[in-house]
Amino acid sequence: MGILDTLGFSKLKEGxxxxxxxxxxxVTRILTGAPKIDEDLLERLEESLIGADVGAGVAGEIMxxxxxxxxxxxxxxxSGVLPLLQLEVTSQLAxxxxxxxxxxxxxxxxxxxILVVGINGVGKTTTIGKLARRYVAAGNKVLIAAAxxxxxxxxxxxxxxxxxxGADIVIQKQGADPAAVAFDAVAAATARKTDVVIIDTAxxxxxxxxxxxxxxxxxxxIAKQYPAAPxxxxxxxxxxxxxxxxxxxxxxxxxSGVTGIVLTKLDGTAKGGIVLAIARDMQLPVRxxxxxxxxDDLQPFSPADFxxxxxxx
Amino acid sequence: xxxxxxxxxxxxxxxxxxxGKISEANVAETLREVRRVLLDADVxxxxxxxxxxxxxxxxxxxxxxxSITPGQLIIKIIYDELNRLLGTQNVGITFAPMxxxxxxxxxxxxxGKTTFCAKLAxxxxxxxxxxxxxxxxxxxxxxxxxLEVLGKQVGIPVYAERGAGAVDVARGALEHARQSARDVVIVDTAxxxxxxxxxxREAEAVKTAVQPHEILFVVDAMTGQDAVNTALAFHQxxxxxxxxxxxxxxxxxxxxxxxLRATVGVPIKFIGTGEKPEALEKFxxxxxxxxxxxxxxxxxxxxxxxxxxDEEKAVALESKxxxxxxxxxxxxxxLQEVKKMGPLNQVMGMLPGMQRMPExxxxxxxxxxxxxxxIRSMTPDExxxxxxxxxxxxxxxxxxxxxxxxxxxxxxxxxxxxQRMMKTLSKGxxxxxxARGMRIHP
Ligand SMILES: Nc1nc2c(ncn2[C@@H]2O[C@H](COP(=O)(O)OP(=O)(O)OP(=O)(O)O)[C@@H](O)[C@H]2O)c(=O)[nH]1
Ligand SMILES: Nc1nc2c(ncn2[C@@H]2O[C@H](COP(=O)(O)OP(=O)(O)OP(=O)(O)O)[C@@H](O)[C@H]2O)c(=O)[nH]1
Ligand SMILES: [Mg+2]
Ligand SMILES: [Mg+2]
Numbered sequence: 001m002g003i004l005d006t007l008g009f010s011k012l013k014e015g016x017x018x019x020x021x022x023x024x025x026x027v028t029r030i031l032t033g034a035p036k037i038d039e040d041l042l043e044r045l046e047e048s049l050i051g052a053d054v055g056a057g058v059a060g061e062i063m064x065x066x067x068x069x070x071x072x073x074x075x076x077x078x079s080g081v082l083p084l085l086q087l088e089v090t091s092q093l094a095x096x097x098x099x100x101x102x103x104x105x106x107x108x109x110x111x112x113x114i115l116v117v118g119i120n121g122v123g124k125t126t127t128i129g130k131l132a133r134r135y136v137a138a139g140n141k142v143l144i145a146a147a148x149x150x151x152x153x154x155x156x157x158x159x160x161x162x163x164x165x166g167a168d169i170v171i172q173k174q175g176a177d178p179a180a181v182a183f184d185a186v187a188a189a190t191a192r193k194t195d196v197v198i199i200d201t202a203x204x205x206x207x208x209x210x211x212x213x214x215x216x217x218x219x220x221x222i223a224k225q226y227p228a229a230p231x232x233x234x235x236x237x238x239x240x241x242x243x244x245x246x247x248x249x250x251x252x253x254x255x256s257g258v259t260g261i262v263l264t265k266l267d268g269t270a271k272g273g274i275v276l277a278i279a280r281d282m283q284l285p286v287r288x289x290x291x292x293x294x295x296d297d298l299q300p301f302s303p304a305d306f307x308x309x310x311x312x313x
Numbered sequence: 314x315x316x317x318x319x320x321x322x323x324x325x326x327x328x329x330x331x332x333g334k335i336s337e338a339n340v341a342e343t344l345r346e347v348r349r350v351l352l353d354a355d356v357x358x359x360x361x362x363x364x365x366x367x368x369x370x371x372x373x374x375x376x377x378x379x380s381i382t383p384g385q386l387i388i389k390i391i392y393d394e395l396n397r398l399l400g401t402q403n404v405g406i407t408f409a410p411m412x413x414x415x416x417x418x419x420x421x422x423x424x425g426k427t428t429f430c431a432k433l434a435x436x437x438x439x440x441x442x443x444x445x446x447x448x449x450x451x452x453x454x455x456x457x458x459x460l461e462v463l464g465k466q467v468g469i470p471v472y473a474e475r476g477a478g479a480v481d482v483a484r485g486a487l488e489h490a491r492q493s494a495r496d497v498v499i500v501d502t503a504x505x506x507x508x509x510x511x512x513x514r515e516a517e518a519v520k521t522a523v524q525p526h527e528i529l530f531v532v533d534a535m536t537g538q539d540a541v542n543t544a545l546a547f548h549q550x551x552x553x554x555x556x557x558x559x560x561x562x563x564x565x566x567x568x569x570x571x572x573l574r575a576t577v578g579v580p581i582k583f584i585g586t587g588e589k590p591e592a593l594e595k596f597x598x599x600x601x602x603x604x605x606x607x608x609x610x611x612x613x614x615x616x617x618x619x620x621x622x623d624e625e626k627a628v629a630l631e632s633k634x635x636x637x638x639x640x641x642x643x644x645x646x647x648l649q650e651v652k653k654m655g656p657l658n659q660v661m662g663m664l665p666g667m668q669r670m671p672e673x674x675x676x677x678x679x680x681x682x683x684x685x686x687x688i689r690s691m692t693p694d695e696x697x698x699x700x701x702x703x704x705x706x707x708x709x710x711x712x713x714x715x716x717x718x719x720x721x722x723x724x725x726x727x728x729x730x731x732q733r734m735m736k737t738l739s740k741g742x743x744x745x746x747x748a749r750g751m752r753i754h755p
Binding site for chain 1: 349352353354355357358359421422423424425452453454455456458459460461462463466506507508533535536537538539540542543560562563564565566568569588
């Protein structure tokens with residue numbers, strides 16, 4: 001694990017540093033250019049929140065909170081605005097971040113079953129490879145279930161990731177029943193004394209009723225054999241997602257009981273601000289972030305770092 | 314949502330009635346609502362601001378007619394403005410004067426490039442072209458396998474070189490296309506971030522190596538505010554000629570398309586509406602404008618219903634063929650269907666199992682017209698039971714259609730031959746498939 005941790009947040013910051021020339025104005029630039037705290041400044045701060053995909057509604061609320069703070073504890077000059085704004089945003093993210101001190105620590109249940117869901121192409125399979133690698137590196141026996149039996153070469157892709165991670169894989173023919181694959185994996189894990197089972201599912205749009213039913217069935221079939229499972233249901237969200245992300249969180253939660261979010265592709269210029277709305281409306285914590293395509297590019301989510309990045313030039 | 318917007322606008326604008334003209338002051342609140350709708354639809358905030366300013370400029374001074382509500386008038390102006398911004402008509406693929414046409418597909422990770430490549434290949438095949446897919450994503454795990462599986466699904470060859478670099482694969486594919494007379498090369502590239510210098514350089518190198526006639530930038534319809542950054546950065550590096558909006562089968566409003574058009578200005582050429590290779594549609598600006606405003610995709614629905622109808626007819630025809638009840642009436646219907654589809658050389662290429670038409674063979678379209686005229690001159694009974702065509706009936710038909718009796722005799726003989734042929738073919742169901750293939754690609 002040690003090697004992985006040395007990566008720290010440098011990669012995220014590196015990616016973010018490149019946004020400096022981006023079209024979306026950043027708060028720091030706005031703040032350094034502004035002579036005084038006035039309506040114009042506040043309006044531009046609000047726009048930069050919107051530019052980070054926070055959404056007009058949530059941005060409006062954050063600004064309301066900021067105004068309150070500005071009134072209660074007026075800063076001496078413009079530079080005092082940013083800390084207040086960060087405080088306001090971080091308060092929206094309460095509950096996010098790793099559940100325990102060690103972000104990749106496993107709760108005691110064995111096998112510990114993690115179901116990974118999300119719309120198409122967000123990074124589910126890649127995240128599973130990265131996550132498996134973390135658990136294997138910590139000395140766990142990991143089994144990956146290839147329950148995406150639909151997408152072309154989804155199985156081949158996952159096999160490569162399983163190899164990279166040093167995990168076992170349960171895989172069936174393309175077109176097989178995904179619930180059966182999940183069932184077999186959990187059964188095999190119980191028999192083989194596996195520590196962690198991670199189930200990959202096919203990308204599906206949350207609006208596809210029959211596909212969401214299929215997801216429910218996967219959950220039911222696992223629980224029938226192992227009532228406490230799945231212990232964790234991770235919804236993978238692409239950081240470049242706009243306001244539709246909230247709808248994704250709502251419908252996936254309804255179908256599969258999402259317990260946490262993984263925000264991927266934060267190594268680009270997208271900020272992933274939609275998680276603020278998700279955290280607020282649904283109390284869904286963000287657990288991990290994806291910052292690249294490599295096996296080590298998964299990091300625990302830190303509300304403070306995320307907030308800072310949101311406003312970083 | 315549209316009703317929402319229009320109700321809100323009506324409320325805000327009620328007091329406008331009787332004021333006669335739209336002024337900056339009296340629509341400020343309305344435009345705030347409009348801006349909010351655009352932001353909720355993921356239009357970039359800078360683009361939204363600009364847009365609202367433009368609408369205001371156009372709206373100020375206009376008379377509020379008694380016949381419609383001010384809200385409706387504003388929506389009309391907004392809708393027109395959105396439409397204008399999105400480009401007023403569909404723009405298709407530009408083909409090279411000398412084949413092969415090279416189409417390069419690029420974009421962010423997971424946007425839907427590989428799937429789109431397969432969809433485009435199928436679409437072009439349906440138009441009688443002979444595409445080759447090039448697996449130039451040499452980075453993503455199993456990217457080549459994915460394209461090969463998709464290629465098999467749509468019946469299009471895939472060029473791959475395991476272990477080679479993207480530039481070599483693209484170049485090799487082009488060479489292979491020339492040798493095997495494929496007239497379009499579709500180059501799938503790896504997903505990349507616009508801030509990844511090495512990967513952007515690779516894309517530029519692929520472009521330089523194969524000089525694409527068309528570069529398509531693939532964007533996920535769910536993309537938020539960042540769409541402007543990526544669209545711009547990719548355009549600076551690749552000068553792409555068109556965009557594709559994927560995953561439009563979801564409930565995202567697709568405001569990213571507005572951002573893209575406003576910042577880069579290239580036409581959006583296609584939309585992806587599902588995971589299957591058939592789920593590709595031409596882009597219709599007016600429909601997206603309605604969608605962003607929340608007006609519902611009525612036109613698309615109507616067309617879908619239409620397609621469904623055509624398919625049902627085709628299925629009925631297939632069962633007729635199986636029973637060999639193929640009448641002259643069906644024959645004529647088929648002819649009309651064929652004529653609707655465009656130049657015959659192309660149509661023939663669309664039929665599954667048909668080989669490419671040799672260049673110098675031309676189909677006599679006039680002959681088809683004569684056949685149609687003869688069948689039209691028959692009574693419904695005669696069309697269904699040609700065996701009742703005696704001498705006097707034949708004379709009448711010939712005179713009525715301006716043809717000779719010999720022409721008619723030839724037609725009947727051909728028809729009988731065809732019927733016999735179909736009896737044999739229909740045992741394997743092959744012709745049925747053929748007939749259906751003809752209907753599905755109008
Ligand atoms: N830059 C970057 N790319 C990522 C990240 N996570 C995933 N990707 C890339 O995103 C693309 C899609 O990733 P997948 O893991 O296949 O996504 P998926 O959700 O499993 O996709 P489907 O199964 O098709 O729905 C791949 O090209 C990945 O390499 C990330 O954190 N950063
Ligand atoms: N619902 C829906 N899914 C789509 C559409 N287009 C692509 N997909 C899905 O989106 C996911 C990603 O598609 P890919 O074609 O692999 O995307 P890509 O851009 O090639 O991904 P990378 O090569 O990893 O960058 C897959 O699960 C596809 O099935 C679409 O129009 N609608
Ligand atoms: Mg996957
Ligand atoms: Mg791809």
